[in-house]
Amino acid sequence: MNTAAEHDRSPAAAYARSAEAAGRAPSIHNTQPWHWRVHPDRLDLFADTTRALPGTDPDERMLLVSCGGALHHAQVALRAQGHLAQVRPLPDPAQPDLLATLTISGDEPATAQDVRLVQAIQLRHTDRRPTVDLAVTAEQVDELRRIAGEFGVHLHKLTRDQVSELAVAVSRAEEAAAADPAMQAETAAWTGPGRPADAGVPPEFIPDRRPETDVGEREFTARGALAVGGGHDKSSTYAVLFGEADDRAAWLRAGQALSAVWLHATALGLAVLPYSQVIEIDGSRAMMRRILSNLGYAYVVLRLGVADPDHPLPGHTPRFPFDTTTTIDPS
Ligand SMILES: Cc1cc2nc3c(=O)[nH]c(=O)nc-3n(C[C@H](O)[C@H](O)[C@H](O)COP(=O)(O)O)c2cc1C
Structure with a gap:
C-alpha cells in the first residue's frame, strides 16, 4: 500500500498516489517492468530490466511500450488529482533506464473526463474472449x-x-x-x-x-x-x-x-x-x-x-505490491 495519507496535499504524496495507480497498467506478460522513484519535486520512471524478456523482446520494444503505458497511467492519476504535469522523456542520456521524469507544473480542477479516465484505470483489462456480434462504430x-x-x-x-x-x-x-x-x-x-x-x-x-x-x-x-x-x-x-x-x-x-x-x-x-x-x-x-x-x-x-456479457472476467490480474515497484526518496 502507498504510504501517502489521503489528506496529504504535498507534491510527493500526489506522485506516490500516481505511481500506485500506474501499477495497474498493462504490460507484456504482466511483467510490470517499471520502477518509480518518488522525490519531493518530481517522479522518475525507470525501466526495471530484471523483468525484461531478452528472448522474446531483445530490443526492449515491448518493455518500453509497457513502461509508456505506466507513464500515461501516472499522468492520468496526476490530472485527476487536479495537477498539470510536465513529462520529460528520456531526460538523461547517461542513464538510459531513466525513461521519464514527471513534474507538477500547475494546478487545474479535474474535468469529468479526467475522472472517467482515472476510473477506467480500475476497470481496464485484457479481454481474450471472442467479441460479440456488435460492431465498433x-x-x-x-x-x-x-x-x-x-x-x-x-x-x-x-x-x-x-x-x-x-x-x-x-x-x-x-x-x-x-x-x-x-x-x-x-x-x-x-x-x-x-x-x-x-x-x-x-x-x-x-x-x-x-x-x-x-x-x-x-x-x-x-x-x-x-x-x-x-x-x-x-x-x-x-x-x-x-x-x-x-x-x-x-x-x-x-x-x-x-x-x-x-x-x-x-x-x-x-x-x-x-x-x-x-x-x-x-x-x-x-x-x-x-x-x-x-x-x-x-x-x-x-x-x-x-465484450461478451455472458462470460464476465474473473476480476483482475495480480500486481506487485507498491513498495516492490516504488521507492520513496526520503530527502
Ligand atoms: C506491450 C504489451 C503487449 C501485449 N501483448 C499481448 C499479446 O500479444 N497477447 C495477449 O494475449 N496479451 C498481450 N498483452 C496483455 C498483457 O498480457 C496484459 O496487459 C497483462 O497480462 C495484464 O493484464 P491486464 O491487461 O488484464 O491488466 C500485452 C500488453 C502490453 C502492454
Whole structure:
C-alpha cells in the first residue's frame, strides 16, 4: 500500500498516489517492468530490466511500450488529482533506464473526463474472449484515432484484406515463437504454474480452448481456465498503432498512446486485446510494415470489440505490491 495519507496535499504524496495507480497498467506478460522513484519535486520512471524478456523482446520494444503505458497511467492519476504535469522523456542520456521524469507544473480542477479516465484505470483489462456480434462504430474509431494522435502515434483501422494479411503474419509469428526455446521458456516462466505470485498471467485469464477467430490469439504454454463462448472475431475491429520512428522514444510514446486508447475504449465500453507477438518477431514485424505500405513502423496491433456479457472476467490480474515497484526518496 502507498504510504501517502489521503489528506496529504504535498507534491510527493500526489506522485506516490500516481505511481500506485500506474501499477495497474498493462504490460507484456504482466511483467510490470517499471520502477518509480518518488522525490519531493518530481517522479522518475525507470525501466526495471530484471523483468525484461531478452528472448522474446531483445530490443526492449515491448518493455518500453509497457513502461509508456505506466507513464500515461501516472499522468492520468496526476490530472485527476487536479495537477498539470510536465513529462520529460528520456531526460538523461547517461542513464538510459531513466525513461521519464514527471513534474507538477500547475494546478487545474479535474474535468469529468479526467475522472472517467482515472476510473477506467480500475476497470481496464485484457479481454481474450471472442467479441460479440456488435460492431465498433466509425465514430468510436475516429475518437480513438484522435487520442492516439495526441501522442504523435497513428491508429490505422485495418481493411478486410489487411485483416487477412494480419492473420497470416500472426500465424507466422506463432510458428516462429513455438520453435524458439528462449521465447517458450519466458512465456512459461510468466504464464505457467511457476510464475511469480504477484505478476504474470494466471490461467483464469487465458481461454480454456482456442477461440474461433480468423486472427489467432497468442498461444500461452499453460492451459487456460477462462470459459469462452462460441463468438467469433467477425465483428471485431483490428487496428495498428504505428509511427514514423522505431526507437526507444517512439516506443515510450507508443505505450502512452496505447494506454490512452485503451482507457478511452474502456470508458466507451469496448473490449481490447493487444497483439504484440507479430511485432516481436522480425519477419512478421516486416510483414506488418508492408501492410502499412511502408508508411511507418507498427508498434502494437489491437483487437477492439464489444465484450461478451455472458462470460464476465474473473476480476483482475495480480500486481506487485507498491513498495516492490516504488521507492520513496526520503530527502
Ligand atoms: C506491450 C504489451 C503487449 C501485449 N501483448 C499481448 C499479446 O500479444 N497477447 C495477449 O494475449 N496479451 C498481450 N498483452 C496483455 C498483457 O498480457 C496484459 O496487459 C497483462 O497480462 C495484464 O493484464 P491486464 O491487461 O488484464 O491488466 C500485452 C500488453 C502490453 C502492454
